[in-house]
Amino acid sequence: MRQKMVVGNWKMHGSAEQIQQLLRDVIRGLAGQESTAVGVCPPYPYLPLVKQLCAESDVKVGAQNVSRHESGAFTGEVAAPMLSDLGVDFAIVGHSERRELYGETNDIVAEKFMASQAAGINPILCVGETLSQRDDGETEAVVLAQLQAVIAKAGVEAFGEAALAYEPVWAIGTGKTATPEQAQEVHRLLRGYIAGLSEDIAANLQILYGGSVKDSNAGALFTQADIDGGLVGGASLQAEQFIAICANTEN
Numbered sequence: 001m002r003q004k005m006v007v008g009n010w011k012m013h014g015s016a017e018q019i020q021q022l023l024r025d026v027i028r029g030l031a032g033q034e035s036t037a038v039g040v041c042p043p044y045p046y047l048p049l050v051k052q053l054c055a056e057s058d059v060k061v062g063a064q065n066v067s068r069h070e071s072g073a074f075t076g077e078v079a080a081p082m083l084s085d086l087g088v089d090f091a092i093v094g095h096s097e098r099r100e101l102y103g104e105t106n107d108i109v110a111e112k113f114m115a116s117q118a119a120g121i122n123p124i125l126c127v128g129e130t131l132s133q134r135d136d137g138e139t140e141a142v143v144l145a146q147l148q149a150v151i152a153k154a155g156v157e158a159f160g161e162a163a164l165a166y167e168p169v170w171a172i173g174t175g176k177t178a179t180p181e182q183a184q185e186v187h188r189l190l191r192g193y194i195a196g197l198s199e200d201i202a203a204n205l206q207i208l209y210g211g212s213v214k215d216s217n218a219g220a221l222f223t224q225a226d227i228d229g230g231l232v233g234g235a236s237l238q239a240e241q242f243i244a245i246c247a248n249t250e251n
């Protein structure tokens with residue numbers, strides 16, 4: 001059976017003081033919820049602090065992004081081996097904000113996925129359609145193209161050391177959530193596509209849902225057959241909400 005997983009994406013929020021308080025509350029609140037894997041993704045500068053604060057807990061630490069290059073003249077970038085040096089456990093790649101605001105194409109995302117794995121860091125690959133793509137009936141084509149670009153470069157076996165997150169762009173930070181049925185339909189599609197290449201990889205792959213997950217909708221989403229937990233933005237900044245979302249995976 002696949003382990004449920006909840007990952008908090010803090011985006012560009014927080015200060016050292018706020019993070020210490022948030023993590024203290026989260027770690028205390030998660031006591032006894034061992035069956036779910038929990039991770040948090042702070043902004044880069046706070047990774048060492050967060051690693052230190054999580055050292056005595058089961059909370060994993062992830063990066064929100066990673067360079068596709070191993071080293072070199074890439075001002076402002078952070079390479080996967082550097083994240084590895086810090087003990088970072090996983091990295092989000094292809095978040096829709098990176099795709100939209102920083103021009104990350106499917107090919108660039110695939111390179112980031114591979115750079116991350118080469119440094120021993122498990123990627124969480126984000127895929128998702130915009131509202132106009134959904135309205136135009138393109139959801140399936142868009143998410144499969146995003147997935148195929150990575151499989152074409154990295155191979156399906158690479159998903160043995162990775163996770164997938166379905167994040168409809170229209171649901172991120174908008175308060176609009178995909179219904180459990182809408183989300184499950186895309187999760188089933190993604191898992192089915194991978195199963196066509198490798199039954200074994202598909203059966204073990206954690207596919208998270210992201211897009212305005214909160215305490216009130218997490219239970220219905222996480223009990224869908226192909227939804228293995230959540231990638232949580234806004235609600236991960238509130239300890240009580242985040243703990244309650246994690247508790248919903250225990251149902």
Ligand code: PEP
Pocket residue numbers: 009167171172173174175210211212213231232233234235
């Ligand atoms: C995200 O940024 O990955 C996300 C899902 O954000 P939110 O939960 O705020 O919609």
